[in-house]
Amino acid sequence: MRHVTSGLHKRQRALLPIQVGVILWPDSFGSAPPQDMKQHIVCLTFDFDAQSGFIARGLTTPTPISRGEFGVVASRRILDFLKRMQIPSTWFVPGFTLESYPQACERIVAEGHEIGHHSWAHIVPASQTLEEESADFERAQDSIRRLWGRGAVGYRSPAWDLSPNTLQLLRDHDFLYDSSLMGDDYTPYFARQGDRAELGKPFHFGAESNILEMPISWTMDDHPHFEFLRWQNTVMPGLQSPRTVMQGWFDEFCYMQKTTERGILTYTMHPYVIGRGYRMLWMEDLVERLQKAGAVFMTMEQAARAHLQTL
C-alpha cells in the first residue's frame, strides 16, 4: 500500500474535514486492507443488463432491443477507464448477458473485476413462485461458474425487489452478501428473514440471517436520474445533467467521510445508461475526484469481507 500526499485545492480540503491524504488501495485486487485505520470505501457497481430488462418487460421490438445492446459498446468504455485507473469493480451480470455476450463478459473477468449474481432472465423475484425463482437462480449461477470458474458470492435482485424466498436461496447457496436493500447507507447489516408488515400493527422484525446486506439507494443509481422511459400513461423523464448528478454523488461521499470513521458507499450504474459520452465524462471526473479525496475502491466482495473483519 502506498500513502501519497494529497494535492487537494483549499476548497476541496474544506469539504473533507477528516481527509489527511490519498490512499491508493489495493496493490492487488485480492488482498484486504489493514483494520486499524479510518477507511472510506467506494464500490463501483455495474448492472450489465444489456437487453434482459427490456425483454423481461415484453419490450422486444427493435428499438428497445438496440437500447440494451448499447450496453455492450458502453462496457468497453467503462472497462477501458477502470483499467486506466487501476480500479476494481463489481459487475452484476444476468445469465442472459453472460450467454449472449460471452466475449464482453470474459473481458470483465480477465481484468480482475468481480461477477455478481443478477438472475438469469432479469425477472423481478417478487413476481415469481419459489420454483421459478429457484430454477432461474441456479441457471444463472451455472452460467457464472462456466464463465468465471467459480460461483458468485454476491447477489443483486433485478429491480431491487426481493421475494420472501430470496434470502433463503442465498443462504442455501452459501452467499456472502446481498445488495438490494436500503435500510442503511454507509454501514452493511445482516438482512432479516420473516419480517411482517401488517396494516394497523407494529412492525414485526424477523431474525437476522448471515447474509450481509450491502445497502443501495435509488439516489445513487444512474437509472432514475438519466433514463427516459415512456409507457402508455406514464413518462419517467430522466435526462438530468450529469454534472449535477455526479456532484450529488460526490457530496454523498463527503458526508460519509465527515460523519463516519469507516463507511462503504455503493454506486449503481448500468452500462447502457452511464456509457453515453457526456455521462462518461462526468462519471470519470467523479471517480478521479473520489480518488483524490481518499476513497478506497474495492469490489463488493472485498468490501463485505473487510466489514466482517471489523465486527
Ligand SMILES: [Zn+2]
Ligand atoms: Zn438489472
